[in-house]
Amino acid sequence: MTMFRAFAALANQSPGLTTPLATQVNPPPSFPAFISTDQSPAGKSLPALFPAIETSTLLDIARHEFRPLDLCKLDPTSKFRRADMERTDSNGTRFTGTKDYPTFHNLLIPLTTYFSVLQAFAASSGDAHATFVIGHGAARYISHLTSLNQKYEWTAVLQYHVHFHLSRRQEMLTGSYAGWARPDDLLLTEFCLGNARAMSSVRKSTGSSETCFAYNKGSCTISPCPDGRVHKCRKCGAKDHPEKDCKKT
Structure with missing residues (x-):
């Protein structure tokens, strides 16, 4: 009993013995304020x-x-x-x-x-x-x-x-x-x-050697090509740029 009282007295003098150390919580990252110099659509019809x-x-x-x-x-x-x-329309026939x-x-x-x-x-x-x-x-x-x-x-x-x-x-x-x-x-x-899709159709589509004209104009930006065509420059044949960006003269 005497030892218990002594321990209690020591605990009162040293709260750190009974109170766990507070867990340090890192604050969430702060995002920068969004800045745009473009005109808002609210100002245009x-x-x-x-x-x-x-x-x-x-x-x-x-x-x-x-x-x-x-x-x-x-x-x-x-x-x-x-x-x-x-x-x-919602009640129409198939089309x-x-x-x-x-x-x-x-x-x-x-x-x-x-x-x-x-x-x-x-x-x-x-x-x-x-x-x-x-x-x-x-x-x-x-x-x-x-x-x-x-x-x-x-x-x-x-x-x-x-x-x-x-x-x-x-x-x-x-x-x-x-x-x-x-x-x-x-x-x-x-x-x-x-x-x-039939497997033969898929293979034919993915294995097509036809050049994508839309890619060369810059309007087909999805790779692989949704139509199964090859994305390459029509002018030089390179696959890293379309014809509109080709520097070959």
């Missing part, structure tokens, strides 16, 4: 930001009335042919849009423009979170489509895209944009499953 696109088309995008197959309107190199398209979108690349270019317009429209409202959600969703969706195009027949992927866009359009009308970042399992089952 959509027609001013995208002068090559008809105002009526920009309005359709802003109102979420833009039809998926109308992406041709956003590609200046495309010859838009509405007569070649079947009516497509054949391969005349205007014969390959994944033909869809990818205007699709990225569509997302740029949508993101600029969100940024013009000053809603930073919505701008991020749209940008994040666009990146995830394009990556998703790229993966699908490598696994399934292009006609099946195109049908998946159109119906996916129609579903997202209904959500966007309610103010929700997060759906672009999530695959739609029901649509995958309906349009893609059972339409896998």
Whole structure:
């Protein structure tokens, strides 16, 4: 008992004997303030930001009335042919849009423009979170489509895209944009499953010796090429730069 009292007295005189040493917590890293000298989209209208696109088309995008197959309107190199398209809406019949979108690349270019317009429209409202959600969703969706195009027949992927866009359009009308970042399992089952690329077709695509013209113009930036073509300079044959950057005279 005497020893216990002596130990207690010693502990009172030396708190460090009974109190564990405080764990040193490193403060979280501090990120620098974001600085941009570019003009904010809030200071410009959509027609001013995208002068090559008809105002009526920009309005359709802003109102979420833009039809998926109308992406041709956003590609200046495309010859838009509405007569070649079947009516497509949430209750419409299946369609054949391969005349205007014969390959994944033909869809990818205007699709990225569509997302740029949508993101600029969100940024013009000053809603930073919505701008991020749209940008994040666009990146995830394009990556998703790229993966699908490598696994399934292009006609099946195109049908998946159109119906996916129609579903997202209904959500966007309610103010929700997060759906672009999530695959739609029901649509995958309906349009893609059972339409896998044949192995011979995959080998032919990946082993193609045809040069990618879009790469040489600077518009095809995904490697490997979504259309299975070779990314090399048409002028000198080098694979480290496109023709537009070639210094060979």
